[in-house]
Amino acid sequence: MLSSPEDLLVFEYDAGFDRNAPSAVVVPGTAEEVAGVVRAARDAGVGVVPRGAGTGLAGGSIACGGAVVVSTSRLRRILAIDQESRAALVEPGVVNLDLSNAARRHGLFFAPDPSSQRVSTIGGNIGNNAGGPHALRYGSVVQHVLGIEMVLADGTIASFGGRAPDLPGYDCVPLIVGSEGTLGIVTKAWVRLLPVPEHVHTFLALFPDIETGALAASRIVAAGIVPAAMEMLDRTTMGALNAAFDAHLPEEAGSLLLIEVEGLTEECTAQVARIEAICAAAGAFGARTAATAEERELLWKARKLGYAALARIKPNNYLHDAVVPRTRIPEVLRQVNAIAERYGYVTANMFHIGDGNLHPILLFDARTEPIERVMRASAEILRVAVDAGGMLSGEHGIGIEKDEFMRWVFSEDDLGAMRRARDAFDPDGRMNPGKILPGGEHCAAIATTRAKRALAGEMWV
Numbered sequence: 001m002l003s004s005p006e007d008l009l010v011f012e013y014d015a016g017f018d019r020n021a022p023s024a025v026v027v028p029g030t031a032e033e034v035a036g037v038v039r040a041a042r043d044a045g046v047g048v049v050p051r052g053a054g055t056g057l058a059g060g061s062i063a064c065g066g067a068v069v070v071s072t073s074r075l076r077r078i079l080a081i082d083q084e085s086r087a088a089l090v091e092p093g094v095v096n097l098d099l100s101n102a103a104r105r106h107g108l109f110f111a112p113d114p115s116s117q118r119v120s121t122i123g124g125n126i127g128n129n130a131g132g133p134h135a136l137r138y139g140s141v142v143q144h145v146l147g148i149e150m151v152l153a154d155g156t157i158a159s160f161g162g163r164a165p166d167l168p169g170y171d172c173v174p175l176i177v178g179s180e181g182t183l184g185i186v187t188k189a190w191v192r193l194l195p196v197p198e199h200v201h202t203f204l205a206l207f208p209d210i211e212t213g214a215l216a217a218s219r220i221v222a223a224g225i226v227p228a229a230m231e232m233l234d235r236t237t238m239g240a241l242n243a244a245f246d247a248h249l250p251e252e253a254g255s256l257l258l259i260e261v262e263g264l265t266e267e268c269t270a271q272v273a274r275i276e277a278i279c280a281a282a283g284a285f286g287a288r289t290a291a292t293a294e295e296r297e298l299l300w301k302a303r304k305l306g307y308a309a310l311a312r313i314k315p316n317n318y319l320h321d322a323v324v325p326r327t328r329i330p331e332v333l334r335q336v337n338a339i340a341e342r343y344g345y346v347t348a349n350m351f352h353i354g355d356g357n358l359h360p361i362l363l364f365d366a367r368t369e370p371i372e373r374v375m376r377a378s379a380e381i382l383r384v385a386v387d388a389g390g391m392l393s394g395e396h397g398i399g400i401e402k403d404e405f406m407r408w409v410f411s412e413d414d415l416g417a418m419r420r421a422r423d424a425f426d427p428d429g430r431m432n433p434g435k436i437l438p439g440g441e442h443c444a445a446i447a448t449t450r451a452k453r454a455l456a457g458e459m460w461v
């Protein structure tokens with residue numbers, strides 16, 4: 001158990017803004033040890049917060065109100081890869097990319113690939129129902145979890161689902177995936193693996209600006225084509241990546257679409273031709289194809305390092321995660337840019353455009369620019385997305401970042417139903433207290449949370 005102030009310091013934050021030290025950090029090595037910790041916490045009357053790699057962006061793994069953090073960093077074994085039934089049994093601390101790399105040795109891969117996949121864990125991916133570039137074709141984590149072993153709030157170890165794709169009775173797995181640790185601590189998961197496709201074609205289409213790129217993306221999907229991935233990067237992001245990692249991205253473009261199609265070779269060739277024609281008609285002025293597997297790898301590496309590269313421009317940024325109907329993207333982006341301009345923030349855009357998942361990023365310097373002002377601009381951006389028929393989060397979760405904004409999109413009846421579902425697992429609210437549902441007091445003292453609460457109320461009125 002870790003309890004010295006210097007040890008707790010490294011567990012007081014995730015990749016978002018909020019900070020708060022836990023009362024202690026426990027690092028169990030088995031499900032039984034996790035159960036023991038949960039029982040001890042129950043007896044002591046304190047909350048328990050599961051934590052994977054801490055790359056979450058919504059404050060989900062931050063402990064509030066004296067809660068204890070349960071780190072899964074010692075639960076990192078791949079227990080089985082079953083080639084025949086295309087499934088793997090893993091502990092929650094397994095790093096996403098490690099699972100895919102291990103599965104590739106059997107001709108298989110784990111499809112969910114958040115850009116944080118080099119460090120984020122399967123437990124955290126399950127907690128947040130992570131997406132990623134390839135969610136466009138393969139769906140998010142919920143589509144890839146078959147069964148879960150979980151320590152419940154009373155310290156018992158329960159199983160839901162299993163290795164088989166469909167079991168009789170109520171299916172609790174989709175309820176647990178995305179519950180951000182509020183229903184229990186996942187200690188094992190059976191996940192689906194997919195066969196590595198025969199052919200992969202990765203290419204860039206270059207556009208004069210974001211709007212023409214967004215128009216092309218919308219037309220590609222409207223034409224009934226579902227690429228494996230379709231990502232947009234704007235000029236600001238490309239410039240940062242070139243400066244930081246010598247990525248050789250074409251800064252003469254106002255935006256680019258990084259598109260990947262995969263499947264049978266003939267199928268891919270036909271799809272690429274149709275996509276290129278749609279891009280050209282929408283205003284693309286160039287295309288580049290990754291000629292080798294190494295080039296493909298470099299393009300994806302660049303995409304996935306984009307967030308880190310932006311620190312070249314400003315030391316801090318606020319990454320949004322709203323999702324909007326694809327056809328509304330050009331118009332929503334126009335409004336987002338207008339808001340950022342009014343506040344005087346530089347923005348960068350790098351997002352999973354194929355599934356409407358916007359990630360406008362406000363760049364700022366927290367040493368000189370007040371966080372409350374960033375929050376104010378962010379709340380306006382979120383409101384624009386919601387008004388366009390969108391949702392608060394496409395993949396990063398609600399955590400303590402957006403709990404109060406839940407009232408914008410759910411009625412009191414809806415929220416009451418969610419509370420009852422949570423109570424069925426955890427009647428005393430000990431598992432990750434203060435997360436997801438609005439009105440929780442546990443995390444109310446944290447500074448940016450307070451700012452968001454105020455804004456949520458203000459903008460609702």
Ligand SMILES: Cc1cc2nc3c(=O)[nH]c(=O)nc-3n(C[C@H](O)[C@H](O)[C@H](O)COP(=O)(O)OP(=O)(O)OC[C@H]3O[C@@H](n4cnc5c(N)ncnc54)[C@H](O)[C@@H]3O)c2cc1C
Binds near residue numbers: 014015125133
């Ligand atoms: C640079 C960067 C890029 C990112 N790109 C993406 C992306 O493309 N797509 C995407 O979806 N997200 C992305 N994220 C967000 C984040 O990486 C994901 O949400 C990821 O799934 C979090 O995993 P983690 O191991 O870091 O979990 P943590 O941050 O530690 O925890 C996340 C949530 O899961 C809960 N949790 C953790 N372990 C367990 C467990 N064993 N049982 C129950 N609950 C648990 C926690 O309590 C918390 O609520 C990105 C983040 C960064 C910093």
